[in-house]
Each structure stands twice: as C-alpha cells, then as structure tokens.
Amino acid sequence: MYDRHYGFTDRPFQLTPDARFWFESKTHRTAMAYLGYGLAQGEGFIVITGDVGAGKTTLVGHLMASIDPQRLHVLRLVSTQVEDEDMLRLTAQQLGLATEGLAKAQLLDRIERTLRLHAAEGRQTLLIVDEAQNLPLSALEELRMLSNFQNGGQALLQIFLLGQPEFRDRFQHSEHLEQLRQRVIATHHLTPMEEEEIAPYIGHRLSLVGWTGNPDFTEDSFAAFYKHSGGVPRRLNMLAGRVLLHGSVEGLDRIDAHTVDLVAADMGEERASAPAPDPAEARRRAIEAAPPTEAAPVRIVTAQDPELLDRIASLEERLDEQEAAIRRVLTLLIDWVEREEPIGAGISSGAGARYSTTR
Structure with missing residues (x-):
C-alpha cells in the first residue's frame, strides 16, 4: 500500500532477507572481512x-551473490536438530548424491569422492550450516570429521557455521567442542547497528526502490528509529515499514520523531494486548485431536518464538512430573485403604514423595 502511495518500485523494508538491500554496516563489514580471510585459507571452520x-x-x-561459482561450490543447510548420520545424508543430498539405503560408510565414501572431483575441477567446496545452535554434539562432531577430508594436503571441504548467541556461548565454553575450536580460523559476532548508521541504512534501502525525497525524514526521526529498534535490522525494517504505512494512510510527506514514537507505541500496545497462549489448553486440544497411539506424548509447537517454545516445553515437563507424582500418591492411598491402615498414618510419607518429585 505505502509503496504505491509514495511511488516506490518495491517495498524497501520487507522482512524477508534480500541480498539486493545489503547494507555494509561496521559489524557486517567486519564479518565480510573475516569471511574473505577464512575463504582464502580454504580450510577449517568459519563461525x-x-x-x-x-x-x-x-x-x-x-x-x-559475490562469489564465483566456477571457483567455489556452495552447499547450504538449515539445521533441524539432526543427528550425525542425518547430517551426512543432508550433506550428500546437497552434493546431488542419492542416499536411500546407504550405510554410513558408503555415505562417507561417496561424499569424499565427490569432493575430490570438485577439487580436480579446481573448485573449492563450502558448506554453510544455518541455525547451528540447534545442532547436537554428534552432528557437530560429524562436521568436524568431514573437515578432515584432504587431497594432497589441501582440505576438500570448508564449513561456515551461523548461529544465535547461545551457539557462541556453547562453542566457547563446552569442553566437548575443544577439537572443533582448534579448527576455527575466523569468527565474528554480529552486533546491532550504531545510531549514526540508521540514517544511511534507511536512505540506502529507500534509494533502491526509487525514493525521490517523498516522504522526507527529519533528523530527530532517525534517533527515534534507533531508540525503538536498538539498531537491530529486522526490528528497524518492521518499524520503518509500519511508519511508512501510517504515513501513507495519513497522507504525510514528512516523517518526524513524533510519528515514529506514535507508531512504535501502537506496535507496543499490539504486542501487549495479544493474548498469551495457554500451554495447558493447547496441550489438551492436541491430545483430543491426536489419534490413539502408544508413542510418547506429542509436544505441540504453537508459535515461532524460541523463548515461548522453551517455556511451553518446560511447563509440559512440569505437568508430566506432577501427574506422575499424583498417580504415585493415589497408588499409596489405595494400598493403605486395602490394608485398612489409618489414612493419617501415611499422609506425611505421601506428601514427602510428592515434594521430592516436584522439587
């Protein structure tokens, strides 16, 4: 809507990542420098x-978009908590190999032979694994083993891991990842943009869609954008898109700090007024809808917010523990009744059993 109102050729602040809108902030410039250095080494891990x-x-x-595909063959994986052999199969599939019915040894053999063919053609192979924080230890260890493939002292595969901050913490401190840490040749943590980068960022994205100065942005509007987004690109895109939508609805040709504050406040109210999901209700509905099965209870994913999912999982585990404790207490009570023992004689031990279970 706002792109038509302001005469843009495209939406400048769409949330879907688009390499066309690449903006070289300080932190991204540093990341690209480390990537360039790592790729020049042709081995090990880049994190x-x-x-x-x-x-x-x-x-x-x-x-x-910037690499030469004749010199660098790139494989891309988005990790989904796969274990070691599944990681091998996904890598083989990215190499165009059939994997059905193959044992692990056969998979490794075919992967290595294919990597040798690429090397013989003068092409380096780079494996990019996104969402690395989801990888279990076994998958990371398998990746380390794949990085051992060599041809005449030259590594056949280089690996680029991307992850959220928890992966950095795990990577830096886990004693089980010491051997992998020794293989890392370049690492960088992306930080939010600085305040003075907000105006160039917004101007850069607008210029790519035919912006001619309408709407105009006041100097104080950029400070407001930074205040409400913290310099995080996705948050900034979301806020800027809503500001432009508001401007088109209100017929604004000038965006100032008051406008940005107003839209940010509305967005905050929307988040605050959104009903919080009820984990118990979601679990009840899922159980009712699920077909009879002897398998373990299904964990329901009701949102894409990782923090919310962790909270739901934690609540489900506590519910399971409480249900198990109640069943044990009821079993004790039934035993006492059948033995015609006084109920009061066993209450303290039953409570102790429940406390020790739920603590």
Missing part, C-alpha cells in the same frame, strides 16, 4: 553468530 534479526541470512545472501 558467525548474532541475535535474531541481526542480518545473518542477508550476510549469506550477499556472500552468495
């Missing part, structure tokens, strides 16, 4: 981390 919305996917898109 880039950053908060949600920091621009990791856009960074990869810019890298893909």
Whole structure:
C-alpha cells in the first residue's frame, strides 16, 4: 500500500532477507572481512553468530551473490536438530548424491569422492550450516570429521557455521567442542547497528526502490528509529515499514520523531494486548485431536518464538512430573485403604514423595 502511495518500485523494508538491500554496516563489514580471510585459507571452520534479526541470512545472501561459482561450490543447510548420520545424508543430498539405503560408510565414501572431483575441477567446496545452535554434539562432531577430508594436503571441504548467541556461548565454553575450536580460523559476532548508521541504512534501502525525497525524514526521526529498534535490522525494517504505512494512510510527506514514537507505541500496545497462549489448553486440544497411539506424548509447537517454545516445553515437563507424582500418591492411598491402615498414618510419607518429585 505505502509503496504505491509514495511511488516506490518495491517495498524497501520487507522482512524477508534480500541480498539486493545489503547494507555494509561496521559489524557486517567486519564479518565480510573475516569471511574473505577464512575463504582464502580454504580450510577449517568459519563461525558467525548474532541475535535474531541481526542480518545473518542477508550476510549469506550477499556472500552468495559475490562469489564465483566456477571457483567455489556452495552447499547450504538449515539445521533441524539432526543427528550425525542425518547430517551426512543432508550433506550428500546437497552434493546431488542419492542416499536411500546407504550405510554410513558408503555415505562417507561417496561424499569424499565427490569432493575430490570438485577439487580436480579446481573448485573449492563450502558448506554453510544455518541455525547451528540447534545442532547436537554428534552432528557437530560429524562436521568436524568431514573437515578432515584432504587431497594432497589441501582440505576438500570448508564449513561456515551461523548461529544465535547461545551457539557462541556453547562453542566457547563446552569442553566437548575443544577439537572443533582448534579448527576455527575466523569468527565474528554480529552486533546491532550504531545510531549514526540508521540514517544511511534507511536512505540506502529507500534509494533502491526509487525514493525521490517523498516522504522526507527529519533528523530527530532517525534517533527515534534507533531508540525503538536498538539498531537491530529486522526490528528497524518492521518499524520503518509500519511508519511508512501510517504515513501513507495519513497522507504525510514528512516523517518526524513524533510519528515514529506514535507508531512504535501502537506496535507496543499490539504486542501487549495479544493474548498469551495457554500451554495447558493447547496441550489438551492436541491430545483430543491426536489419534490413539502408544508413542510418547506429542509436544505441540504453537508459535515461532524460541523463548515461548522453551517455556511451553518446560511447563509440559512440569505437568508430566506432577501427574506422575499424583498417580504415585493415589497408588499409596489405595494400598493403605486395602490394608485398612489409618489414612493419617501415611499422609506425611505421601506428601514427602510428592515434594521430592516436584522439587
């Protein structure tokens, strides 16, 4: 809507990552420098981390757009908590190999032979694994083993890991990842943009869609954009898009700090007024809808917010523990009644059992 109102050729602040809108902030410039250095080495691991919305996917898109496919063959995986053999199968599939019915040893053999063919053609192979924070230890260890493939002292595969801050913490401190840490040749953590980068960022994206100065942005509007977004690109895109929508509805040809504050306040109220999901209700509905099965209870995913999902999972585990404790107490009570023992004689032990279970 706002793109037509202001005469833009496209939406400048869409949330879907698009390499066309690459903006070289200080932190992204540093990340690209480390990537360039790492790729020049042709071996080991490159690790880039950053908060949600920091621009990791856009960074990869810019890298893909700038490489020479005749010299660098790129494989891309988005990890889904796969274990070691599944990681091998996904890698083989990215190489165009059939994997059905193959044992692990056969998979490794075919992967290595294919990587040797690429090397013989003069092409380096880079494996990009996104959402690395979801990878279990077994998958990370398998990736480390894949990085061991060599041809005449030259590595056949280089690996680029992208993840959220928890992966950086795990990577830096886990004693189980010491061997992988020794293989890392470049690492960088993407930080939010600085306040003085907000105006160039907004101007850059607008210029790519035919902006001719309408609407105009006052100097104080950029400070407001920074205040409400924290310099995180995705948050800034979301806010800027809503500001332009508001401007088109109100017929504004000038965006100032008051306008940005007003829209940010509305967005905050929307988030605050959104009903919080009821984990117990979601679980009840899922159980009713699920077909009879002897398998473990299904964990329901009701949102895409990782923090919310973790909270729901934690609540479900506590419910399971409480249900188990109640069943044990009821079993004790039934035993006492059948033995015709006084109920009061066993109450304290029953409570102790429940406390020790739920603590």
